[in-house]
Every structure is written in structure tokens, then in C-alpha cells.
Amino acid sequence: MPSQTVEQLSQIFNAEAVALVGASDKEGSFGRLFLEGLRDAGCRRIYPVNPKREEILGFKAFPSISAVPDPLDVAILLTPPESVLGLVKECVQSKVKGAVVFASGFGELGAEGKELEQEIGRIGREGGTRIIGPNCLGFFNPKVGVITYPQVLMKGTPTEPGSVGGFSQSGSFLDYLVWFLASKGLRFSTVVSCGNECDLAAEDYLEYLGQDGQTKTIVAYMEGVKDGRRFFEVAREVGRKKPIILWKGGSSEQGARAAASHTGALAGSANVWNAMFRQTGIVDVTSVEEVVDCAVAFNYLPLPKGRRVAIITGQGGTGVGTADNCWAMGLELPRLSEDTASRLRAVLPPVGTSVGNPTDTGVASLLDPGLYAKAIEIVAEDESIDMILVISTPVQACLENVAKAATSIGKPLAVSVFALPESEPEIYTFLSDKGVAAYPDPKRAVYALSRMAEYATFLKDG
């Protein structure tokens, strides 16, 4: 049974009636950007609130939240920090289910601001208006047409609903991440910016996304945690249901710990977070690239049964070097079965190729664009292979065959192409559109596969 918080979040994230406090038609203002954003995304009922206006961009404007005649699900507050407390009280009176507070100038400034935001959080929570923020970028749920992410709106990011959920203690991080992942063909369920977490916090969003049927993968950025015990308990449950890809920033600020025991002296924050990752199955990453690479793999590929990988390459050297990377990242390269090897020999030309792990299709793959695909299909049937890494030539006909094979073999397959995204972006767009996990550097493919294998092991051993 969902907790009360999850039920409240569900009402907020699936809002049909949204008030935009501070709505405006002034060019270059958030008040306008968000109003247009809500309108264009198909938000069902929009209520601009601005006491100075009768009408904004064709919408009837209201002087206050309480003047809105219909029940409101969410009030988005774009007004200055000093107005927030009064507005939240008004939301409570008008029984608005959630308020999203954009204003900064609270806890991040010091004790006084901290006290004020805690007061706002308490009044909201106790009064039935749950608060997202302050100092946040709101949330993004394309299914119901609520979008308040500036970059997403300004860049015209595709906004069909999808299966990636996210939360972040850095608002702009997710704003950009949505854009990056969209370029890899990924789409979103619900994405939320945590802000200062005066009421709702990362653990609440994680719990919500964990039970949200539309969300298959969760991406997140965090620096601290409000209720660590609860976060741990929630992550332990959610981590078994779906992958959580988390970048935890601020691990290096350990400082000297005054402790009377060896254990106390060694129990630094980085060690404890690491323990958390291992116990919950969280896929911890440390860069934008790793977030994106893992999100692509976990979304496009089935989970491997084990850690055994086969490499199929068109270039011998890169295959050998990539094999080293596999071992270094905990993957295994078993010998192909006799049957697999003889079937490969039957399709590969005898000169300039080699059968094994890695298997090298040589320059022959340039002349026969179907060669990779044939090799993939044969290797995929080998019982001793859990996943495949293909290092492919950038020939279109070849990639088409690889893409077709990649999505039909039922085992995870990652592709690395001899092409830089800077020089040949169309190759990556083509592969993403086909739902292929493609990486410009084979090492990144190895990394993504190794994290999948690690997660699969976690699920199996638990």
C-alpha cells in the first residue's frame, strides 16, 4: 500500500489544475517561459496568478490563489522569497495539494533562512500542502503537461512521456540531463528538482519513483540526505525493483573525525555511502558521462545473466585493448564453445580474420556489411556468453545489420563505433533511434556493461 507521502506526491505530479504565481507576459521572464511551457505541453487547467493583470497570454488571470474558483492541485511559486510564507499559508487555506517554491534565499544563506524554510515546510506539511523546494526548478511530467525546466523549454527538448524518472539536489543538473538523455533517444516519466528540501526530500521522491509503474530506471544527483535511515530503507526496497543510477557529490569532504574508536575514526562519509550503494544495489557513478552511459545501457538492454562477455571487433588491436578493460572492470572473456567457433569459421573469410574472444572480422567486414550481424547471431547462441560488445566500422549498411541483430538476440549487446560523435553525429542518432546502446569509446561500453553485470549479480545473490 502506498504511503501517504506517495499518495500526495502522486496527486502533485499528476496535477491537472495548476496555478502559476508570478505569471507574466514579459519577454525573457520565467513567468512567461513557464506559462508558455505549461500551455504548449498540454497542461489541462492553467491559472495565472498576478494581481496586476486581468489576462495574460489569453489566459484569465487571478489576483491571488484564493481567488481561483476551482480546486488546485499545484501552485508554482515564482515570486520572491519574502512572499513565500504568506503564499504557502494561502495554499493551505485553499487546500492546494502541493506548492513548488522556486525562490532562493533560504537555508543556503544561513541560520535565519534555514529557520524560515523549516517554518514553511512545517506549515505546508501539517496543513496538507506538501512543498517542493525552495530553491528548486520544479518538476517535469510530460504525461500531464507540467514542465518547469528552463533548458528543456528553451531548447525544445522532445517531451513524449517515457520511462526514465529522476530527482536531483542540483536543479540545473537534471535540466541538462533531460536534454542529454533525450538526445540518446530516452524519454521521461517524472523528474523533480529537490531544492533545499524544507518538506519533501530525496527519499520521498525515490519512494514515489520506485512504485511508479511508468518509471523503469531512476537517475539522480545527491549531495546529502535529510533522513538517511529512511533513504536507506526506501533504497533497499526500490533498488530491488529497478536500477537507481546515482551520482553522489561531495564525498571528499571527510575532515578529521574525532573518535574514541578505530571504527569511529574510519567511518567517514565516503565509506558509509559506499556501504549504502552496495547494500541497496544503487549504481553509483561520478560523472555526467557515466550517468548517461549507464542510463542508456539500463534502458535499452536486458540484464545479463552473468559477467561473461564476447567481443566482436573489426579491428584487432582495439579488440585486444578492450579485452584488457573488460578484465579490469570485473568482466570475464571466456573461450567460445567449439560449436560457436566452427560456425564462425564457416562464415568468416579465412584470411585477415580470427575466431576467438575477441573475434576479429577484419577488413572483410567492410566488403560484406552482413558479416558482423552473422557473427553476432552465432555468438549470441553460445551458452557461455552473457553479453556481447561489438566494435564496428562506421559503414551505414554494416550498422544497419548490427542494429537489427542487437535488438533481436535477447542478450545485452553494446556497440562501439569507430566514429566520434563530433565528426559523425548522425551515426549515433541512427543507433539511438533504433534503441541500440552505442558508445564512441569501447571502454565506455565496457563500463556500462560491467555496471549492468554488477547490478544483475546484486539482484541474483540477494
Place this chain on the structure above:
Amino acid sequence: MSSAAEIIVKARQEGRAVLTEMESKQLLKSLGINTTEMKLATSEEEAVALSLEIGYPCVLKVSSPDITHKSDAGGVKVGLKSEHEVAEAYKAIMASCTEKFPGANIEGVTVQNMARPGLEVIVGMATDPQFGPVLMFGLGGVWVEVLEDVSFKIVPLTRLDAANAIREIRAARLLDGFRGSDPVDKSALEDILLRVSQFVEETPEVAEMDLNPIFAYPDGAIAVDARVILGE
């Protein structure tokens, strides 16, 4: 035998945050964790009498709430094989400790049986400001300080967490038997982790613990030294 709660209440009443070794081990015993036998002697004659009872070789350690690093104070004598050696050790410990810690409240010495040598490991507990109680497992004795080869788990631990804590240290191979030595009893170590996990979950007063060293054997494990620290 005193329960953990009684031991904690007594220390609190006396205004102490650090339990003595004797109290710490009594507490572990009450949790079902195997520790060395120890008894408190308040005089040389009593120390000799207790050594006869416990048997040789034995160990004498100073017992004082004011002296936490007993070895540094010259407060530990090991491998004592006779009444005479025990009497001499008692005198030496008292002399050294009163000289190095003048004014310390010295209750006496504990007489302990000497555990047969085993692989030294540590089980510890600390309180994380964000996640609450966490447990640590690692190579024990002096290796903790030198190698810091440890792993952490957030409480409460499952049996799998306990097994993983042991598996995750770099020196895990040592526990599996190395160059002809028998593998140590990992399930006994897992049991210790699980008992400590349950205890600290139910006892928020405890801020830190070191069971160090624990001697791990092919059959079972024994906590040879222990320290329990209470929180605010």
C-alpha cells in the same frame, strides 16, 4: 551476570561514556558473543589467586576508566606462566600506570586467560550523522591502523550483508586459508556482526564499539579486547 542495559545504566550513573574492558566484555557476553574469561583483582594476592583459578598462561591488564590505551601505559603483561610471574607483573603494572597516569582511578588489574592465537580481525560500530549506526569489519589488531582494510555496512545487517562485509575486504583470501592454513569460521564472524547489529539497533545509547582484536579460528571466534563508547 549483568545485562547490557544494567552495565550502561551503571556507567551513566558514574558519569562515564567509555565502558571498561570488563564491562565491554560482559556486555558482549550478554549478547552471546564469545570473549576471553576475565576477573578483577584489587590486590597482588587476589591476582595470584585468580591466576590459579583461570590457569596459565594468563594475561594481566590494568583496569581503569581513566586509562584507555593500556599498552602505552605499561598496563598489559601477557604470557604469564606462574604465580611468581603474576605477582611481579602486578607490581610492574601498578608502578608504571601510577607513574604515567598520576591521579588515575585504578580499580586494579584484570586477570584473563590467554586465547590461543588466531587470525586477528575487527568488528566495530560507529554512528554516522546521516545514516545512524554502521558496522565495520576488517583485518584487526595493528593492521587496522596500518592497512585500513575494512568494509562498512549500514545497520540493520542481513545475513548476506554480513557475509559481504567479510568478503569485501582486500585480504579476504587470508580468511579462506592461505599457504596451508585452514579457512576461518566465517559463519562465526557473521554471527558476531549480526548480534552487534541487532544490539546497536535496539540500543541507541551506544555511539561506538571496537571488538579488536577478535581471534578468528577454523572453529569459532573470540573477542580478546573490546571497547564500548556511549553517546550523548
